[in-house]
Amino acid sequence: MTDLSTRRPSSAGPATPTEPPAAARPFEAPAAPARPGLLLLLILTGQFMAVLDVSIVNVAVPTIRVDLHASGAALQLVIAGYTIAYAVLLITGARLGARFGHRRLFQLGLAGFTAASLACGLAPDTASLIAFRLLQGLGAALMVPQVMSLIQRTFTGTARSRALGVYTAVLAGGSVAGQVLGGVLVSADLFGSGWRPVFLVNVPIGLVLLAAGHRLLPRLSVDRERRFDVAGLLVLAAAIGLLVVPLVLGHELHWPLWGWLMLAGSALALALFVLVERRIAARGGQPLIHGRVLRAPGLLPAAVTIFLIMFGFSGFMFAFALHLQAGLGDSALRAGLTFGPIAVGFGLSGLHWHRLPARLHPPLPVLALLAVVPGYLALGLLLGSGDQLGLGGELLLLALGLCSGCAYSPVFARALGRVAQQDAADASGALVTVIQLGQVVGVALLGTVFLSSVDYPARAALSGHALEVTCALLAASAALAALSAARTRPAGSAG
Incomplete structure (x- = not known):
């Protein structure tokens, strides 16, 4: 696969036998952040909220059903809408971070996630709740890829290993914490709010993180010469969407024919993605991956x-x-x-x-x-x-x-x-x-x-x-x- 990113010089350190030559690396070598502990706490708290929201809604479903008179299919979309948007747009979020800056995209995604959480907590009906959950997933998809990129580009050696270890703990703890915290908040029924605190709990945390991010997030170099592979983004998003939607909704809807057709379409879209990427590379372009x-x-x-x-x-x-x-x-x-x-x-x-x-x-x-x-x-x-x-x-x-x-x-x-x-x-x-x-x-x-x-x-x-x-x-x-x-x-x- 042709790669034209070797045009730009780099000040990165010595290359290992498996790395591209120095000229292929446009970014600076990782530099230790001024406050590494606080930076890690900031970005992993954002990651924790994103993981938490996959599971925290599950225990609130019975209350949402009664309060909003929601059907079974609508409740499934309340749960799955976040996951679908999140999974489909992660690659896009990563590429946007490389193009416009991890700091900017983390803050943008966090702001969107926080605003959508507030909207979910205030949603008057099921249709609006589903729409706001999709927006919440979009915010998470913009924010989460920046976490790993920031760890990669600001930590080295044993510090990076420790950071990845904490990242692992966050992934494990977020899923469980969602079940526990959701149960606590729904059972507490704060001020008669029922299920709404499972979303509103993100709002004060998100506001604190936004303020802290303005001071703590590093300003790293960006690759503004890298062009967007729009075709690759669209085809890959379609492939992931065609895969995720039937897997998420299939059992609840008794595996309808359209679900199997979507799974077959996902395989075709993935094959098309490979062809598109090869064609872009052969023409001297910059493929998505x-x-x-x-x-x-x-x-x-x-x-x-x-x-x-x-x-x-x-x-x-x-x-x-x-x-x-x-x-x-x-x-x-x-x-x-x-x-x-x-x-x-x-x-x-x-x-x-x-x-x-x-x-x-x-x-x-x-x-x-x-x-x-x-x-x-x-x-x-x-x-x-x-x-x-x-x-x-x-x-x-x-x-x-x-x-x-x-x-x-x-x-x-x-x-x-x-x-x-x-x-x-x-x-x-x-x-x-x-x-x-x-x-x-x-x-x-x-x-x-x-x-x-x-x-x-x-x-x-x-x-x-x-x-x-x-x-x-x-x-x-x-x-x-x-x-x-x-x-x-x-x-x-x-x-």
């Missing part, structure tokens, strides 16, 4: 591994939440707290895996994923009878979280470790999209498997059996992830 990004050693197998990990993690969270609430009759708050051990384990290992002996770092992802396989099988057997989760089960969840984090964080670091600085936005957008697609596909496919084995209301034992079947598939996905992780290497290793 440069070929050198995809050719970065280990990036593709790392992306596959990350997809499979998030596929399993998100699919398990969805099925287990249904089992706890619909099968065992737990409250939303109690169900959210039950997830605590796996979230804590995921976050802790993501933060501290690098403290393990250096000789364990290269094989760590494979070993951790191989340990996850019997862990899911054991959990399925433990829950198959329909009994409540005891201390042994909570410890098993903790172990699964620890192992998942020990796989995810080092693989993520490897995925970005050999990407040149001027490609940080492209790689960040691609990987964040992979994470989001892994979550959507995991919930859709594993959720379908789970729900096809049980029809609520049902006995706890039947719900437990459905979860046991799902855990067997989770074990299989972990085994596939281990095979993929075996093809990744740390950035400093040969090959």
Whole structure:
């Protein structure tokens, strides 16, 4: 694939054997921010809010149904509209950040997300709530890719590893916190507001972040000579949209014909995207995702591994939440707290895996994923009878979280470790999209498997059996992830 970005000089540091020559790197070498801790807190709080809003609405659905007289399809769009807009536009958000500045796009996305959250909290009817959720997803799609790009371009070495570890903890904690916080806010019914605080809680946080971002976000160089690949953006957005919409809505609508047609159209659109990108490159243009990004050693197998990990993690969270609430009759708050051990384990290992002996770092992802396989099988057997989760089960969840984090964080670091600085936005957008697609596909496919084995209301034992079947598939996905992780290497290793 032809690449014309080699025209511009760079002051970046020494190139590794896998990096392009110095002239190919237009951005400056990463410089430590003046207040790295505060900067990381700022951008990861924005990331946390975006992750939180994927799950926080789930527990508010019954109240929204009654208050707004919403139909089942409308409620599904309230939940899914955010995810659809978010997933479809992530790559676009990453490219806009590279073109106009990560600082500017983070602030713009945060402002849009905050304003849309306020509008959601004040929505008078279902139609407006759906529209505002789409706008909220748009704001998140502009903001979130800048988080990884800012980490890539302002942190180096062990500081970057720590930052990526905290990023991992945020991803794990946001999903669980959404369930817990949503349950708390809806149960509190503050001033008779019912479901509205699940959206309004973002507003004061967003305003504080906007004020802090004005002072803390660095002003990094931008690539204003890079032209927009409008054709690639439109075709890729169409491909992702055609994939995500039927996966999100398919089960609720009993997999209609139009959903299968959209999935087939997604495959065709993806093939068209490849052809469009090759044609642009052959003509000397600048494709949406440069070929050198995809050719970065280990990036593709790392992306596959990350997809499979998030596929399993998100699919398990969805099925287990249904089992706890619909099968065992737990409250939303109690169900959210039950997830605590796996979230804590995921976050802790993501933060501290690098403290393990250096000789364990290269094989760590494979070993951790191989340990996850019997862990899911054991959990399925433990829950198959329909009994409540005891201390042994909570410890098993903790172990699964620890192992998942020990796989995810080092693989993520490897995925970005050999990407040149001027490609940080492209790689960040691609990987964040992979994470989001892994979550959507995991919930859709594993959720379908789970729900096809049980029809609520049902006995706890039947719900437990459905979860046991799902855990067997989770074990299989972990085994596939281990095979993929075996093809990744740390950035400093040969090959």
